[in-house]
Amino acid sequence: MSHPTQSMLPAHSAVPARAEVPTTSEHARRFRIGVVGAGRVGAVLAAALQHAGHDVVAVAGESGASRRRIDDLLPGVAVLKPSAVARACDLLLLTVPDDMLGNVVTVLSESGAISERQLVVHTSGRHGLAVLAPAIARGARAIALHPAMTFTGTAVDLDRLHGCVFGLTAEPEERAIAAELVDAIGGRAMWVPETRRALYHAGLAHGANHLVTLVTEAMELLAAAGADDPAATLRPLLTAALDNALDQGDAALTGPIVRGDVNTVQAHLEQIAAQAPTTMPSYLALARATLGRAVTDGRLVPLRALKLSEVLDEAETTARPRPSWRTA
Numbered sequence: 001m002s003h004p005t006q007s008m009l010p011a012h013s014a015v016p017a018r019a020e021v022p023t024t025s026e027h028a029r030r031f032r033i034g035v036v037g038a039g040r041v042g043a044v045l046a047a048a049l050q051h052a053g054h055d056v057v058a059v060a061g062e063s064g065a066s067r068r069r070i071d072d073l074l075p076g077v078a079v080l081k082p083s084a085v086a087r088a089c090d091l092l093l094l095t096v097p098d099d100m101l102g103n104v105v106t107v108l109s110e111s112g113a114i115s116e117r118q119l120v121v122h123t124s125g126r127h128g129l130a131v132l133a134p135a136i137a138r139g140a141r142a143i144a145l146h147p148a149m150t151f152t153g154t155a156v157d158l159d160r161l162h163g164c165v166f167g168l169t170a171e172p173e174e175r176a177i178a179a180e181l182v183d184a185i186g187g188r189a190m191w192v193p194e195t196r197r198a199l200y201h202a203g204l205a206h207g208a209n210h211l212v213t214l215v216t217e218a219m220e221l222l223a224a225a226g227a228d229d230p231a232a233t234l235r236p237l238l239t240a241a242l243d244n245a246l247d248q249g250d251a252a253l254t255g256p257i258v259r260g261d262v263n264t265v266q267a268h269l270e271q272i273a274a275q276a277p278t279t280m281p282s283y284l285a286l287a288r289a290t291l292g293r294a295v296t297d298g299r300l301v302p303l304r305a306l307k308l309s310e311v312l313d314e315a316e317t318t319a320r321p322r323p324s325w326r327t328a
Helices: 040-051 064-073 082-088 098-110 130-137 156-160 172-184 194-224 230-252 262-275 277-296 302-318
Strands: 032-036 055-060 091-094 119-122 141-147 165-170 188-191
Touching: 032 040, 032 082, 040 055, 040 064, 040 091, 040 156, 055 082, 082 098, 091 098, 098 119, 098 130, 119 130, 119 172, 130 141, 141 172, 141 194, 165 172, 165 194, 172 188, 194 230, 194 262, 194 277, 262 277, 262 302, 277 302
Parallel strands: 032 055, 032 091, 091 119, 119 141, 165 188
Antiparallel strands: 141 165
């Protein structure tokens, strides 16, 4: 298998010469941007920066989906090998998956593709500046810039960037540049300490990614109950619940757990065990988390909470489905 930074991609145009990196004292910075990783995030951010007046000079993207995104969002931009992209730009945007990022930075740095004073910017939520250490050792300037948004990889995302929060980590010398890049595309800067990057990303993943799983399972339960349009059934309820939760936190909690309706929860568990057993683990986990929060804020008396906890314990021991991904 070829190394992720060694893709053999034909160029649409000749490799642009590297420009001198603008200094932090310049009033209006305009960068020559190269993008390694034309995924949903990379292609959209590059297009947004291009619309903001920066020059996207080269991009690396190997898959058919990446090529289509380049054609749609970055028409005419040179498609090159990652090392050639790095040599062509003064701001290198790395939008590869988290687990590939360190390897990509190491290979580009060791090959000499990254130069002194070049800006190297990655979009990983989990990582801060440490992952860019090989580039920093070559004299590059590092920025972690993560958009707190889910992407489709289409032009629809460009408008969604307006008001989007970006989790930024940078040394003091690069903070102004990081803020300007975000401001140029209509985003809002949130400064995240190096040691809190994983915690920051966990908050986003827990809220957004796990929400998708939760909503999908809820729609499956409604479909099993006979709903002809589970999404339409849930939409008003979920929209109100999300708005209330964002505005009020735990005070927005409603439902049988916070009311202490033991028999209702028992009925839920019996029906889930019979009709949708694969949903049982997430229902139990979230019911326990909700129970704990309801007790902590004083909305549920300890005796009622104990009865609910016993019901959940019994369901866990008697109906413990094996996750489908673990079956042979």
